[in-house]
Amino acid sequence: MKKIYNNSTRQIRYKKKLFKARENKILDATRALLINSLNETVTVSKIALYSKIGKGTIYKHFITKNEILARIIIDHEKELGKKLSMGIKRTDEGQPHAASRAYFEHRLAEPEFDSLVQKLEKELIGIDDLAPQFEELHTIRKENQITLNSIFKENLTKSEGRAEVCLDYHHFACWALAQGAIELYLNKSHYQVDTEHLVNFIIKIDSTFGISNKYRGAS
Amino acid sequence: MKKIYNNSTRQIRYKKKLFKARENKILDATRALLINSLNETVTVSKIALYSKIGKGTIYKHFITKNEILARIIIDHEKELGKKLSMGIKRTDEGQPHAASRAYFEHRLAEPEFDSLVQKLEKELIGIDDLAPQFEELHTIRKENQITLNSIFKENLTKSEGRAEVCLDYHHFACWALAQGAIELYLNKSHYQVDTEHLVNFIIKIDSTFGISNKYRGAS
Amino acid sequence: MKKIYNNSTRQIRYKKKLFKARENKILDATRALLINSLNETVTVSKIALYSKIGKGTIYKHFITKNEILARIIIDHEKELGKKLSMGIKRTDEGQPHAASRAYFEHRLAEPEFDSLVQKLEKELIGIDDLAPQFEELHTIRKENQITLNSIFKENLTKSEGRAEVCLDYHHFACWALAQGAIELYLNKSHYQVDTEHLVNFIIKIDSTFGISNKYRGAS
Amino acid sequence: MKKIYNNSTRQIRYKKKLFKARENKILDATRALLINSLNETVTVSKIALYSKIGKGTIYKHFITKNEILARIIIDHEKELGKKLSMGIKRTDEGQPHAASRAYFEHRLAEPEFDSLVQKLEKELIGIDDLAPQFEELHTIRKENQITLNSIFKENLTKSEGRAEVCLDYHHFACWALAQGAIELYLNKSHYQVDTEHLVNFIIKIDSTFGISNKYRGAS
DNA sequence: TATGAATGAGGCTTCATTCAT
DNA sequence: AATGAATGAAGCCTCATTCAT
Numbered sequence: 001m002k003k004i005y006n007n008s009t010r011q012i013r014y015k016k017k018l019f020k021a022r023e024n025k026i027l028d029a030t031r032a033l034l035i036n037s038l039n040e041t042v043t044v045s046k047i048a049l050y051s052k053i054g055k056g057t058i059y060k061h062f063i064t065k066n067e068i069l070a071r072i073i074i075d076h077e078k079e080l081g082k083k084l085s086m087g088i089k090r091t092d093e094g095q096p097h098a099a100s101r102a103y104f105e106h107r108l109a110e111p112e113f114d115s116l117v118q119k120l121e122k123e124l125i126g127i128d129d130l131a132p133q134f135e136e137l138h139t140i141r142k143e144n145q146i147t148l149n150s151i152f153k154e155n156l157t158k159s160e161g162r163a164e165v166c167l168d169y170h171h172f173a174c175w176a177l178a179q180g181a182i183e184l185y186l187n188k189s190h191y192q193v194d195t196e197h198l199v200n201f202i203i204k205i206d207s208t209f210g211i212s213n214k215y216r217g218a219s
Numbered sequence: 220m221k222k223i224y225n226n227s228t229r230q231i232r233y234k235k236k237l238f239k240a241r242e243n244k245i246l247d248a249t250r251a252l253l254i255n256s257l258n259e260t261v262t263v264s265k266i267a268l269y270s271k272i273g274k275g276t277i278y279k280h281f282i283t284k285n286e287i288l289a290r291i292i293i294d295h296e297k298e299l300g301k302k303l304s305m306g307i308k309r310t311d312e313g314q315p316h317a318a319s320r321a322y323f324e325h326r327l328a329e330p331e332f333d334s335l336v337q338k339l340e341k342e343l344i345g346i347d348d349l350a351p352q353f354e355e356l357h358t359i360r361k362e363n364q365i366t367l368n369s370i371f372k373e374n375l376t377k378s379e380g381r382a383e384v385c386l387d388y389h390h391f392a393c394w395a396l397a398q399g400a401i402e403l404y405l406n407k408s409h410y411q412v413d414t415e416h417l418v419n420f421i422i423k424i425d426s427t428f429g430i431s432n433k434y435r436g437a438s
Numbered sequence: 439m440k441k442i443y444n445n446s447t448r449q450i451r452y453k454k455k456l457f458k459a460r461e462n463k464i465l466d467a468t469r470a471l472l473i474n475s476l477n478e479t480v481t482v483s484k485i486a487l488y489s490k491i492g493k494g495t496i497y498k499h500f501i502t503k504n505e506i507l508a509r510i511i512i513d514h515e516k517e518l519g520k521k522l523s524m525g526i527k528r529t530d531e532g533q534p535h536a537a538s539r540a541y542f543e544h545r546l547a548e549p550e551f552d553s554l555v556q557k558l559e560k561e562l563i564g565i566d567d568l569a570p571q572f573e574e575l576h577t578i579r580k581e582n583q584i585t586l587n588s589i590f591k592e593n594l595t596k597s598e599g600r601a602e603v604c605l606d607y608h609h610f611a612c613w614a615l616a617q618g619a620i621e622l623y624l625n626k627s628h629y630q631v632d633t634e635h636l637v638n639f640i641i642k643i644d645s646t647f648g649i650s651n652k653y654r655g656a657s
Numbered sequence: 658m659k660k661i662y663n664n665s666t667r668q669i670r671y672k673k674k675l676f677k678a679r680e681n682k683i684l685d686a687t688r689a690l691l692i693n694s695l696n697e698t699v700t701v702s703k704i705a706l707y708s709k710i711g712k713g714t715i716y717k718h719f720i721t722k723n724e725i726l727a728r729i730i731i732d733h734e735k736e737l738g739k740k741l742s743m744g745i746k747r748t749d750e751g752q753p754h755a756a757s758r759a760y761f762e763h764r765l766a767e768p769e770f771d772s773l774v775q776k777l778e779k780e781l782i783g784i785d786d787l788a789p790q791f792e793e794l795h796t797i798r799k800e801n802q803i804t805l806n807s808i809f810k811e812n813l814t815k816s817e818g819r820a821e822v823c824l825d826y827h828h829f830a831c832w833a834l835a836q837g838a839i840e841l842y843l844n845k846s847h848y849q850v851d852t853e854h855l856v857n858f859i860i861k862i863d864s865t866f867g868i869s870n871k872y873r874g875a876s
Numbered sequence: 877t878a879t880g881a882a883t884g885a886g887g888c889t890t891c892a893t894t895c896a897t
Numbered sequence: 898a899a900t901g902a903a904t905g906a907a908g909c910c911t912c913a914t915t916c917a918t
Contacts, residue, residue, distance in 0.1 A: 011918065014918080015880090015881080015918075018881090019881075022881090022882090038341075038344060038345045039342075039343075039344065039345035039346050041907090041908080043907080043908060043909080044908080044909065044910080045907090045908080045909090048883095048884090053882080053883095054881095054882050054883040054884060055883080055884060055885095055909095055910085056881095056882065056883050056884060056885095056910090056911080056912080057881070057882045057883065057884095059909095059910070059911080060880095060881065060882075064909090064910090065908090065909065065910090115341065116341075119338055119341050119342075122334065122338050123338075125257070125258070126257055126258035127258060176395070176396055177395055177396065234898095260890090260891085262890085262891060262892080263891075263892060263893080264891075264892090264901095267900095267901085272899085272900095273899055273900040273901060274892095274893090274900075274901060274902095275893095275894085275895085275898095275899065275900050275901060276898080276899050276900065276901095278892095278893070278894085279898075279899080283892085283893090284891095284892060284893090452897085453897075453901090453902080456902090457902075460902090460903090476779075476782060476783045477780075477781075477782065477783035477784050479886095479887080481886080481887060481888085482887080482888060482889085483886090483887080483888090486905090491903080491904095492902095492903055492904040492905060493888095493889090493904080493905065493906095494889090494890080494891080494902095494903065494904050494905060494906095495902070495903045495904065495905095497888095497889070497890080498901095498902065498903075502888085502889090503887090503888065503889090553779065554779075557776055557779050557780075560772065560776050561776075563695070563696070564695055564696035565696060614833070614834055615833055615834065698911090698912085700911085700912060700913080701912075701913060701914080702880095702912075702913090705879095705880085710878085710879095711878055711879040711880060712879075712880060712881095712913095712914090713877095713878065713879050713880060713914095713915085713916085714877085714878050714879065714880095716913095716914070716915085717877080717878080721913085721914090722912095722913060722914085723913095
């Protein structure tokens with residue numbers, strides 16, 4: 001009896017594994033297509049073709065094409081969360097700006113992809129069926145925001161108490177810089193620059209952000 | 220005889236005027252639709268309906284729907300150029316940060332629209348038929364960049380010479396902040412904030428941008 | 439000026455005519471396909487192919503495939519209305535059962551088609567977007583019912599007053615007979631019979647329907 | 658050894674029983690779904706879900722979805738046969754119209770379902786793979802027809818011999834009434850009537866059907 | 877043997893563009 | 898010159914059936 005039990009549970013586990021693997025295959029294919037076919041539309045057929053998974057199967061995993069895209073957005077935000085946590089750990093271990101670096105590194109690692117994700121979000125917003133997904137996204141984002149703020153708070157208290165500067169604004173400005181840096185990185189119409197250099201520049205700006213006395217009056 | 224000649228030129232001028240007016244009608248309708256139908260697609264039919272111009276006629280003005288969109292992007296950038304020039308004039312007349320303010324005010328005046336334009340640009344990039352339009356766009360953008368840099372240069376020389384900081388980076392950072400501010404303004408998932416306040420905050424950051432000693436080491 | 443006016447109105451009329459003609463083409467093609475492809479599904483593509491009208495054009499005339507089908511149902515009921523009116527005229531002119539004959543002849547003229555229309559109605563009922571169409575259908579049907587009842591009423595008053603028999607029931611029974619006759623006509627599983635003969639049989643039954651004393655107790 | 662043999666036969670019987678039970682489960686689920694999802698399509702997946710039997714297993718019982726449906730049609734007709742036989746028994750025991758009542762009661766017991774079955778038959782007719790099923794259906798139907806006719810024959814001979822009226826026509830008319838009554842019962846577009854009352858009315862009409870002198874000339 | 881995930885043909889619909897009036 | 902009806906390619910999604918576990 002035990003054997004049979006083992007057998008069936010093993011089978012179920014195996015199937016679940018396969019299922020999950022296929023789901024990832026779909027997501028990976030979609031991500032790849034999104035990046036590589038900047039002008040062409042990413043169709044479900046193409047995803048099926050590229051992931052070597054039947055078109056119908058895709059709809060076993062995702063009710064809607066948009067759900068795939070929403071999932072990609074969410075996963076990107078989740079990934080950020082993980083990296084922030086790891087960054088905080090490293091911060092506690094002595095690396096001062098590890099956490100905020102993690103933020104920028106996550107978003108700037110693949111600027112094209114981050115940009116794409118933003119475009120997707122703009123496109124999908126307002127689609128009724130995606131309301132729960134967006135709720136999830138926003139929940140995760142708020143958590144990440146809180147995490148980020150916790151870093152700044154610590155930085156601030158370490159420096160000579162300037163609590164009067166709204167905390168959120170720092171996070172916002174931080175986000176704004178990343179946002180801009182990405183666009184910048186991608187924008188083909190600017191003079192060609194050493195983007196790596198620029199990115200470092202911006203990361204450093206941010207690292208010291210909110211500390212300069214210059215901004216005190218602004219808040 | 221002369222009268223007739225006059226008549227025909229007058230007529231030609233009149234027709235040109237009408238033609239130009241219709242073109243603007245189309246562009247205005249498209250812009251209005253883009254802003255008001257954030258989730259729905261903006262189709263040529265809708266543009267025709269909204270602008271009260273026949274669909275066929277639209278194709279007398281623009282060979283392609285994408286050409287309309289490209290035109291909107293270009294116009295937005297051209298408008299920026301005009302405002303920058305006016306800003307510089309005011310700067311010369313004594314208002315110190317008028318030019319860079321003009322930059323931000325242009326982009327943040329209608330954040331939704333600016334954001335939309337960016338999305339459009341991402342979508343249209345890589346479409347072969349639009350190559351000349353993109354070239355035009357990039358030309359204008361470079362001019363605007365030069366204009367902006369000229370402001371910073373002046374600011375810098377007024378301050379105690381820190382020429383070692385790459386000029387372009389300042390423009391980039393400036394752009395980045397605007398970019399981020401727009402996204403921020405639009406993003407519904409952040410804690411509700413007094414956006415006007417925030418925007419002012421960012422504009423002020425930028426106004427003093429590139430002057431702080433903090434960034435010297437970054438470049 | 440008059441010429442131009444004439445020209446444009448003529449043009450508009452001509453276009454409307456063409457438009458209407460195409461609409462009929464679509465409906466005719468659909469009807470033909472419905473009858474001739476009893477097992478296969480009637481797809482929009484097939485309608486387009488058969489009517490030699492572009493698939494897209496069809497959607498200029500009907501918002502939905504279902505709308506085409508609904509229209510066919512409604513047209514069938516409308517046609518009945520016309521024939522009933524003509525029948526009543528003939529009744530008034532001396533042909534006693536002309537009206538009720540019209541009813542049966544309409545429905546039994548093309549039993550396959552009548553049957554098909556009934557199947558369609560069953561399929562389409564409950565589809566939300568078709569609510570107005572069904573309302574229209576029901577309105578027409580009620581009018582037809584009233585028309586039919588008016589005939590019976592006359593018949594009844596002419597005979598020795600048996601007002602106690604619910605009028606509607608007569609119409610119902612009449613309809614029931616037609617309904618059954620059609621099914622019968624079509625049903626391939628019955629012994630082969632001289633259907634024309636049968637149809638006449640049923641029409642005659644109905645003609646005398648509601649007059650026999652036999653049914654008095656039934657009501 | 659015998660015991661083992663017994664065991665295995667018992668097992669086989671048990672398995673056959675289970676198999677049969679599953680088959681019924683499938684059919685019952687399908688019937689239930691057909692009735693309850695008037696507008697939505699009844700898919701094999703839904704049948705599997707509702708019957709709590711794996712989709713694959715269903716295809717162990719029926720080669721085709723259509724086969725399930727055909728089976729439902731046939732079963733409905735078989736059931737009618739049983740009820741007719743019982744009716745005849747009761748007729749012989751003194752209840753004069755028991756048999757023809759049985760006919761109507763069978764079909765009007767669940768008008769929705771009877772109507773559905775008819776729609777199904779229309780849809781499935783002409784599908785090649787279902788030829789044997791339809792043959793079976795027609796065989797059963799003929800038997801039922803003969804049964805019904807036997808009743809009428811008896812009635813007729815009891816009355817003053819009107820053999821000249823084609824027997825089949827009576828059966829047909831009877832069927833026609835049932836058919837019509839069902840449609841009537843279901844049709845939402847008629848004035849609201851006391852349907853129970855109406856059904857009784859029709860049953861009574863039929864009970865006396867074929868006896869009235871009125872119809873003699875019709876044949 | 878029972879299962880249910882995978883499959884892909886085929887359905888409906890949209891929309892940029894053309895063309896006859 | 899202006900119009901808008903016609904067009905059909907292309908997209909998303911459903912569902913009967915197969916097949917590996």
